[in-house]
Amino acid sequence: MKLCLKYRINPTEEQEGCLDKLGFYATKLYNTDNYMRREQWDKTGKIPNWYEQKKLLRENHWYKLLPSQTAQAVIKNLQDNYVSWFVLRKTDNDANPPMFRRKDKPSPLTFYQQFSIVNGRITIIMSRKFRTENGINEISFDVGVWRDIKGVPKMCNIIRQGNKWMAHIVYEVPERKLKKYPNTMGVDLGIINLITTADTHGNTKTYSGRQALSIQHYFNKEIAKVQGKSMKQQKKKRTKSTSRMHRHKSRQINQLIHTATKRTIDDAIKHKVGTIVIGDIKNIRKDKHWRKKDSQKLHSWSFAKLTSQLTYKAMLAGIRVVKVGERDTSKTCSVCGVIKKSNRKHRGLYRCKCGNQMNADINGARNILKKYLRESKDSRSIGSVAEPLIWRCSNVVPS
Numbered sequence: 355m356k357l358c359l360k361y362r363i364n365p366t367e368e369q370e371g372c373l374d375k376l377g378f379y380a381t382k383l384y385n386t387d388n389y390m391r392r393e394q395w396d397k398t399g400k401i402p403n404w405y406e407q408k409k410l411l412r413e414n415h416w417y418k419l420l421p422s423q424t425a426q427a428v429i430k431n432l433q434d435n436y437v438s439w440f441v442l443r444k445t446d447n448d449a450n451p452p453m454f455r456r457k458d459k460p461s462p463l464t465f466y467q468q469f470s471i472v473n474g475r476i477t478i479i480m481s482r483k484f485r486t487e488n489g490i491n492e493i494s495f496d497v498g499v500w501r502d503i504k505g506v507p508k509m510c511n512i513i514r515q516g517n518k519w520m521a522h523i524v525y526e527v528p529e530r531k532l533k534k535y536p537n538t539m540g541v542d543l544g545i546i547n548l549i550t551t552a553d554t555h556g557n558t559k560t561y562s563g564r565q566a567l568s569i570q571h572y573f574n575k576e577i578a579k580v581q582g583k584s585m586k587q588q589k590k591k592r593t594k595s596t597s598r599m600h601r602h603k604s605r606q607i608n609q610l611i612h613t614a615t616k617r618t619i620d621d622a623i624k625h626k627v628g629t630i631v632i633g634d635i636k637n638i639r640k641d642k643h644w645r646k647k648d649s650q651k652l653h654s655w656s657f658a659k660l661t662s663q664l665t666y667k668a669m670l671a672g673i674r675v676v677k678v679g680e681r682d683t684s685k686t687c688s689v690c691g692v693i694k695k696s697n698r699k700h701r702g703l704y705r706c707k708c709g710n711q712m713n714a715d716i717n718g719a720r721n722i723l724k725k726y727l728r729e730s731k732d733s734r735s736i737g738s739v740a741e742p743l744i745w746r747c748s749n750v751v752p753s
């Protein structure tokens with residue numbers, strides 16, 4: 355299993371100069387490659403593939419100044435951009451081929467084998483040409499806060515974010531032996547409640563999503579304000595401050611997602627859950643009730659985040675994760691099984707003629723759980739529901 359951790363690094367002024375140089379070389383290489391591809395496209399209507407380009411550019415000045423795999427990653431990145439353009443232009447006549455990068459914008463740097471991590475320090479190794487031209491063999495960084503992980507570092511991405519430098523490191527982590535715990539937990543993902551759980555022991559819990567929505571709302575308003583003023587201002591200034599706000603927004607929402615998923619897994623361990631069943635989100639738009647465009651935007655990306663964080667945290671804890679289709683799970687009564695859309699009342703209440711009356715998301719989580727038990731021919735009943743516990747993750751406030 356792969357795991358990505360983000361570290362803030364603190365390069366010295368001299369190191370920062372080196373990183374900017376490398377980023378500049380990467381931008382130059384990207385543009386050189388793009389120029390060749392466009393020429394080829396004009397001439398033949400075809401684009402060379404990654405391997406051909408790699409061969410053609412091997413002796414290129416910028417290529418040789420970069421660590422070889424970093425250079426290859428630049429070419430691969432452009433290749434991927436071309437592939438998405440090819441897909442896009444089938445349906446969109448106005449789709450543009452990948453643009454050239456601005457010279458003053460250093461590209462992110464990807465390292466595969468030419469980096470190492472020893473005692474919480476990240477070291478990157480320079481190419482031979484860079485060494486002879488600059489007299490620098492390698493750069494070793496101070497890392498802000500080091501989080502140790504038992505895994506093999508596979509890839510390191512160094513990215514400049516304004517005045518900050520970040521290293522995103524992908525580790526290969528051994529998968530844990532699965533625990534043979536008896537209980538199973540259904541998980542429903544949503545807007546008003548980020549995560550709702552119901553397990554075979556009758557435990558339920560809800561993690562409110564209101565905080566995430568209010569962060570979203572707050573930042574969108576602030577960004578709109580800045581954009582409104584921007585007509586009179588310089589373009590550069592505007593993009594800088596709005597992109598900072600976008601970053602703050604996603605950092606705060608990520609923090610909430612992190613807290614909610616961690617607590618969910620802690621609960622699962624506490625209640626001896628061996629299997630977690632997540633409603634598959636593929637058809638989420640058809641099945642869920644959307645009220646505002648706002649919430650839709652939040653969820654297109656945060657659902658994926660919730661699912662992937664739950665999955666890897668569960669795996670680290672030795673808990674199995676399975677997915678079941680979400681179809682009808684919000685409309686179905688989790689007690690008598692009747693499917694009726696109008697049973698979903700206002701304020702997230704589900705009420706059925708059979709007497710069942712409970713929080714609609716808990717009803718959904720129970721249905722996800724039931725669906726899995728039915729599909730896996732497990733005859734356990736899921737018990738009745740006690741008053742649900744509601745957690746509000748309010749450790750983050752908009753600043």
Ligand SMILES: [Zn+2]
Nearest residue numbers: 687690706708
């Ligand atoms: Zn019913």
